[in-house]
Amino acid sequence: MHKDPSASITHKESWGTYHMLTLNTPEIATLAAPGQFIMVRTSLLHQPLLRRPFSIHAVSGTELIIFFQSVGVGTRLLSLTNRGQALDILGPLGRGFDLSGDLKGLQAALVGGGRGIAPLFFLANELRKMGADVRIFYGGNSEEDLVLRERFASAGFAPDCSTEDGSYGYHGLVTDLVIKDTREAYAPDRLYACGPDGMLQAVGELAHGLSIPAELSLESIMGCGFGACWGCVHKIRKDGEEAWRKICEEGPVFLAEDVVWRGEDR
Amino acid sequence: MHKDPSASITHKESWGTYHMLTLNTPEIATLAAPGQFIMVRTSLLHQPLLRRPFSIHAVSGTELIIFFQSVGVGTRLLSLTNRGQALDILGPLGRGFDLSGDLKGLQAALVGGGRGIAPLFFLANELRKMGADVRIFYGGNSEEDLVLRERFASAGFAPDCSTEDGSYGYHGLVTDLVIKDTREAYAPDRLYACGPDGMLQAVGELAHGLSIPAELSLESIMGCGFGACWGCVHKIRKDGEEAWRKICEEGPVFLAEDVVWRGEDR
Amino acid sequence: MTDLSVDLGFCVLKNPVIAASGTFGYGLEFQPFLDLNLLGGFVVKGLYYDPRPGNPPPRLFETAGGLINAIGLQGIGVERFAEEVLPKLQGLEAAVIINVCGDHEEEYAMVVDHLNGLEGITAYELNISCPNVKQGGRCPAMDPDATFRIVKEVKKISRRPLITKLTPNAVDITGVAVSAQEAGSDALSLVNTFLALAVDAESRRPALANVLGGLSGPAIKPLALRMVYQVAARVSIPVIGMGGITSGTDAAEFLIAGASAVQVGTANFVDPQATLNIISELEDYGRRHNIEKITELIGTLKI
């Protein structure tokens, strides 16, 4: 966990509302693991006041990449930054995906919705290095959301795509695409997912039905990102006990079976 | 008085902490007179909240120029804008210098301190058009403050300069330079000044001593710039009565003899 | 197209957006920028019986998302207002509301009495909540009993509907609200500015000549919204909400929290067309949410 007050932007790419920034930040890049995130200060003034969390999309040497969608004031300011500028960041933060044990031959299904695809690139690469067989399921509202298709493809992870409006790939939810495939011939050993809550919940149910584990990367508004504010909690089961646990510290990745969704707990 | 939500920046020039922006804003440029100002929104977020006032430095056709020093958060943001961006501005605002009557042959002494030089370029040009004889006195803390020297010179108004640290021109206050010249041979008919309060007060006293009129352009923190908030007042004598009058509406230019300085009124 | 009109009981506004007192001059200052007829209404600058000199400068100081002011209610007094300003405000479609001030109960009554006979006024807004004038920022609206007395007194002689404007610096704003209602106020408006201090660390002096001032703008929105929510839950007369409104969404939030209309203050300085933008954003909001009448929003916060 480090603070780098001047992580310089060495590369920037944009597709519509989606943007990718490469940051040179040796200490943080070296420590990063898939599923972890960084907190970025988007303004030095008091608005936006708080840092914003972004998953680590990829790491190479002293550089780290974030991939984000412009959805509000902080991400808009970030989308206006340019090569050569420096960002004030904290990281790497949180506990990422579980890469312990022997993963050789593991059938890994990675499910990403919209900007939720961000951490799965890093994860896919690490899983492959460890001998796992990786498939990417990539969903969005429409074709314009699937901007990382080619990046995944040229890294050797040609994704199975879906769009809700049918403009590209499977017409429907990405989770329905995964379900369809598992009904046909695909038998994953483990699911990994990042995206909106509804999607995560569906992935958890699918994993439960298939009796396989699923790891979900949760989102929440974060006050600090390093466990100090207790603002980012989600209800999590642990040792049989349900409690509000900090996503930034114990997560953002949790086992689906431990995640209690609203409604379940009331 | 117009609002132009998209006055585009067509040219930008910078010297250290000083900057010049040329804005294309047909309606406002056409109406502008020397001594008037515009209110510029420096951020679309809530910090800085209020617009910032800037004198009209020059006008040509549909374009208008402002010249400013970066001294705080708003001017810093403004200094980071680039050609092609658009600014949200109001103008032209206030009552400028008095250019009524026959000014042919008038010996006009224009005294500017630091960023206070801004409106005097516009004024100098108009006075010359009307047949006046213009001399510019330009003061600063040091040579780095006199960034418009050449601009004035190449327009035919080679300025008499002073610096407080003696790094360029007369060593001392610009008002002392004017006083020195009037003691020697120079006999101005009218003084025009813009700069810090102390300088304006000294110019007023000099004018009083010479029994000539002086017009002073006052500054104040402004809430609105168009007479709605009553935030920008200065004590002004009018018809024998002293009252807090709005700088943005009745000024920013006042006759020195009407301006009541702190101390005088207590 | 959403019907934006709201009925306050004593008058119907074409839309719920009113420009707030002290931030809209006498209305006339905004005519270069907008057609006053497009507004739900506007409240003129606080009016005392006699002309008032106001406070010495500096009178303004900007803070994070906010503005502190200590204008000290500089104004032309009721006679000059009646002669020079009011004639220019005749025949408007927007509600014209007069912000009535006083140093004591009698002065409020004197202002109202003078205006009672004149045309072109929709309602009075009793400003018993300005924190700048009296020492330490005290004002009648800080106390339920003082509020009751003044409202009762003025209501007795007023020939027009009475809106009582509450201060957030009250001992208990809901208590004061209930008092004002019991004394016969036709509506409430809240909030006025929050008593604030800014210090210039370089000179070790207060940033404002008056020492204390009133904080307004986006910084106070969450506090104002809370107070509007609490007060609207306690009274049956209409509540006009304000504090930091700069967008149609902000206005919608106040309506949802229980306000029947809103006022827009500081935003008028930032953008003289702020009220118009808010009205059109409120229209957009209505369209997006399929709202037939904007009044459907009022007090619908789902707890």
Place this chain on the structure above:
Amino acid sequence: MTDLSVDLGFCVLKNPVIAASGTFGYGLEFQPFLDLNLLGGFVVKGLYYDPRPGNPPPRLFETAGGLINAIGLQGIGVERFAEEVLPKLQGLEAAVIINVCGDHEEEYAMVVDHLNGLEGITAYELNISCPNVKQGGRCPAMDPDATFRIVKEVKKISRRPLITKLTPNAVDITGVAVSAQEAGSDALSLVNTFLALAVDAESRRPALANVLGGLSGPAIKPLALRMVYQVAARVSIPVIGMGGITSGTDAAEFLIAGASAVQVGTANFVDPQATLNIISELEDYGRRHNIEKITELIGTLKI
């Protein structure tokens, strides 16, 4: 070089910068970013006798220059704190202050009683001012009498200095301050967060699950500064000021307004090294102004 140390009467701090409760975890969370020994002190997260589950999310909402929180004082309770956390806080040069909470008078006493026997604690800060837990945000510090009773009760059994933390939502914060002093409080800290509401206009729901929350951050600085100024003028015990401090200049402003030390809250989230930056900016300020001892600043506002 300016001497930054301040003597609060009951303890000497190496500098006047204290991290505020609820924004600095148990201190340990900040060790990756700074050496705790460099701080004047820090206040741990509010501690009840028993563990507390806290409020459901969303617990945070950002506003213009501010943050609304309704954490609901989630915490591990005094026993686990004593076993798991306190041993790690031994031997620090910084003052370690425990923020003591309770649902009723007895609970405050129980917490203090349990901690009295343990090492490594400099003082207690009585948090009678958290607006989140009870319905509608009420708390003892809103009332001078309730404050007097609790402070008196706890002071009786406390073996350590007592700081009473005041709420800005009080009926009259100076009255409460005087009560706390009369009941024997050794110092006061103010302000806690301001009761606030945020509404999501899209869903027409409150933005926080708890409906109401507490506003902190730069947005409240002018209000906090005003209260510190008013309270410091009325009491003789030291006042620890806070509310929106993010820079050394902000800290200097609070000292000038009458605070003997300051606390830094929300800024710790924005920058985990905020306290260190503030300390070094305060040093710069001292150097620029030729101040020998930072205590020379306290209460020097020139009116």
